[in-house]
Amino acid sequence: MAVCRGHAEHTETLPAPVTGAICQQSQVALRFRWCNLHRIRPRPPLSSSPDRSPADTLHRLTTTTKKSTMRATRPLEQLLKYTLTSPSPLIRIRGSPKAPPTLAEDFAIYPSFFNEAECRQLLSIALWKLDRLDVTRKRGSRRRSASSAPAAAAATEDGAPLQDMFTGTYGFEEYREALISNYPPVAGDVSWLSRLYQLVPGLEGTTDVPPPNSSTHALHLSPEGEILAHVDNVEASGQTIVGASLGAARILRLEDKEDKQHGWDVLMPSGSVYMQKGDVRYGYEHSVLGYNHEGSHWDGERLKPGHRVSFMVRVS
Numbered sequence: 001m002a003v004c005r006g007h008a009e010h011t012e013t014l015p016a017p018v019t020g021a022i023c024q025q026s027q028v029a030l031r032f033r034w035c036n037l038h039r040i041r042p043r044p045p046l047s048s049s050p051d052r053s054p055a056d057t058l059h060r061l062t063t064t065t066k067k068s069t070m071r072a073t074r075p076l077e078q079l080l081k082y083t084l085t086s087p088s089p090l091i092r093i094r095g096s097p098k099a100p101p102t103l104a105e106d107f108a109i110y111p112s113f114f115n116e117a118e119c120r121q122l123l124s125i126a127l128w129k130l131d132r133l134d135v136t137r138k139r140g141s142r143r144r145s146a147s148s149a150p151a152a153a154a155a156t157e158d159g160a161p162l163q164d165m166f167t168g169t170y171g172f173e174e175y176r177e178a179l180i181s182n183y184p185p186v187a188g189d190v191s192w193l194s195r196l197y198q199l200v201p202g203l204e205g206t207t208d209v210p211p212p213n214s215s216t217h218a219l220h221l222s223p224e225g226e227i228l229a230h231v232d233n234v235e236a237s238g239q240t241i242v243g244a245s246l247g248a249a250r251i252l253r254l255e256d257k258e259d260k261q262h263g264w265d266v267l268m269p270s271g272s273v274y275m276q277k278g279d280v281r282y283g284y285e286h287s288v289l290g291y292n293h294e295g296s297h298w299d300g301e302r303l304k305p306g307h308r309v310s311f312m313v314r315v316s
């Protein structure tokens with residue numbers, strides 16, 4: 001058994017397969033979330049594409065994609081976004097959800113917040129941080145596994161995006177998490193990320209990345225992972241929560257706390273960012289559906305399984 005690190009008072013033990021990067025921080029919110037999040041079933045380790053160290057990838061990306069990353073940044077107000085009150089190709093209604101007066105402001109998804117170069121850079125930063133905390137991702141163990149691990153790239157040609165960035169074998173089964181308290185110099189220029197923080201009231205007054213009073217987590221869900229329905233801790237997580245999606249698409253389910261039949265399903269493609277606050281944040285539970293869930297389809301097709309990393313931003 002592995003003990004959850006980061007909580008001095010936290011005696012909860014986690015099943016051995018998830019040793020690594022879980023609950024690194026001391027917020028009560030995470031205790032609550034962890035209890036809801038983990039669902040461990042015995043499975044063989046996941047194989048992914050051939051070995052390449054995250055630091056190599058990060059360096060390569062920050063040096064070769066700088067130009068394509070630097071697009072003329074559109075002001076936030078001009079970015080396409082969908083809310084829960086108007087028809088949207090990324091949102092479907094379940095049942096007859098309540099429509100409080102602030103609904104139009106309480107949730108939004110921006111389908112193309114980040115372009116592909118930005119997604120790759122952000123994902124490589126997240127994986128670099130996640131791997132540094134993950135004892136199963138030591139360079140030696142990746143090397144050893146690389147020789148026996150079949151490459152995932154072939155499986156992803158018509159599959160989920162960015163899967164070539166998930167290299168080697170992962171020792172966790174469903175979920176790992178890392179706190180991003182700073183961006184390492186090897187990440188290069190990350191000033192373009194300030195746009196993400198601007199979405200959170202209280203963080204919009206600075207161009208520092210990350211802003212001093214923010215908290216940013218990277219959450220890595222394997223193709224087998226899911227996040228069960230929960231409300232983020234109401235005291236610890238701030239009023240507004242913003243999440244960027246990188247990699248395989250998933251469904252975010254919002255369900256009325258009082259009557260789970262009512263709510264919305266939101267498709268989260270790679271590069272999209274969603275924001276929840278107010279009645280949606282507090283009155284609805286959110287979950288990220290597993291690929292074997294009956295709801296994991298869109299426009300009549302099952303979602304293509306793959307790894308997904310989310311970048312979650314809150315006021316700390």
Ligand SMILES: O=C(O)CCC(=O)C(=O)O
Binds near residue numbers: 227243312
């Ligand atoms: O990965 C996501 O988009 C959701 C994460 C989540 O539910 C949480 O951090 O509380």
